Amino acid sequence: MLESDLHAHIRELTAGMSGSFPRVLLGPGDDCAVIRTDSRSVLTVDQVVEGRHFSPGTPIDLVARKAVARSISDLAAMACRPVCALATGLLPSGYRHARELTERLHHWANHWSCPIVGGDIATSPAGTPLSLTVTALGGLREDEPPVTRAGARAGDEVYVTGALGGSLASGRHLAFEPRVADALWLRATLGTDLTSMIDLSDGLGRDGARIAVASGVIVRVDAASLPLHAGTAGWQDAVGDGEDYELLFTVRRSLGSPARSPCGTPVTRVGRVVAVGSDRSTGACVVHLPDGTVIDASEMGWDHA
């Protein structure tokens, strides 16, 4: 398929975009898109690569969904509203599903109110992996400070949305729901008491350590409190499996537990933030087991080599 044919297809898909998404002043088709932005914008980019983030033969709809959802999940982690996205595809020569892939990318981006306003297609040699890149832009009003990884303080409670573990084995890593609405509810409910947040892509251990290091604290998790998906073997799966795309966040007051967001998402208290002690010079995520054992889980998740 020639790039010009695909561009014509994209023009069909995006006709009337400004009507549906008034922030889009100029959609795809020019050198750049033009977007009405808030005074602060939030930006992220992620890739999904065949053989790494999805298996060969994965339905195109799920590939597109994951590509968009991963970036939207990053916006959720900052508690901001999606505004728009850009997508690129590196397609192996002879790839026959460019139209369907494009259509599904636009579908999921629109579904999450983050229309794709620009993109690029390139081809790589036959046999090389399909690769997609999605950049997402979100907006923050002037009275909405970003929720980063750096605000956790000793005494804060630690929570997660949803349940954890077994995402890759169950296929949930392809079909998760980015927690945007939950994140916006948390911000609206908690204000500055929502002290830090991250989305769980590499596992609670490693991602928890990211909050801990950025905030200069210890994130202490109680293994017995971790909400597990059915079929997971135990706390290790919740801490180390990765690709949960749930929110891990810290709160300066109690939310109570168990609780649910207005979307029906479970919100579970899983631990507490404690000060870096004399035995540790840096932040870490530690797991307390019921028998009293304490395990440093900071490197139990994925480190993508």
Added chain:
Amino acid sequence: MLESDLHAHIRELTAGMSGSFPRVLLGPGDDCAVIRTDSRSVLTVDQVVEGRHFSPGTPIDLVARKAVARSISDLAAMACRPVCALATGLLPSGYRHARELTERLHHWANHWSCPIVGGDIATSPAGTPLSLTVTALGGLREDEPPVTRAGARAGDEVYVTGALGGSLASGRHLAFEPRVADALWLRATLGTDLTSMIDLSDGLGRDGARIAVASGVIVRVDAASLPLHAGTAGWQDAVGDGEDYELLFTVRRSLGSPARSPCGTPVTRVGRVVAVGSDRSTGACVVHLPDGTVIDASEMGWDHA
């Protein structure tokens, strides 16, 4: 190299970014970057792929430069100021130059006042092409309407910056200067008389046709007036070679010719916009030869298959 090692390197490279670039409220290292944005933002994304946009063995500095410059050139085409960028790399397994590549990407992005505030690294099987993606965000003030491809009107004069042709053969496609300053000067000088603009990536013929189709006009170019690089064989090279990354633009009054921008860039009148006639139902870019021949050049450039 582990992703966590590269992240540490990126933290070193970007420490103090907010001091150098005050719009960057939160740089790399969290789920998203946070940027102070204008009320309108301009967005583009482009890929460079080994074997397609650069040859195997191209110096890493030039690969990084081209990856950044292509996206900045798209911002220039909208006559807007660079604000920030995001970059991803798909690196073949065992790729040994990730640190240098990252450093040079940041170098060039900073050089063009478009700091890289976020990114992602993934690996692909050994032997697959290196691929980079750069998203760029630019800003427009409320009193600065975007300069699109759609504003050309019959009677406008047609101009290009710089000289054209032979970019791939000469290696200039790796080391061109995005025409941001020239574009801002054109907007400041011409205001709404700068009626349309595009950057020349696929050749004057094809890119001129893009203005023509978007504006519903004919872009008529005089072959004899085309500014050619030394070593090019003739007008065909200027029209069809592609990858010039010069600006093609239309103006509602005369700039005079030849002229230079304050940066010293030549600005040459190369033709005129004429109305779509009774013999054509759609826009096109046509070249008038000295012998009176008229050639439709709308498909003479690159169509990236």
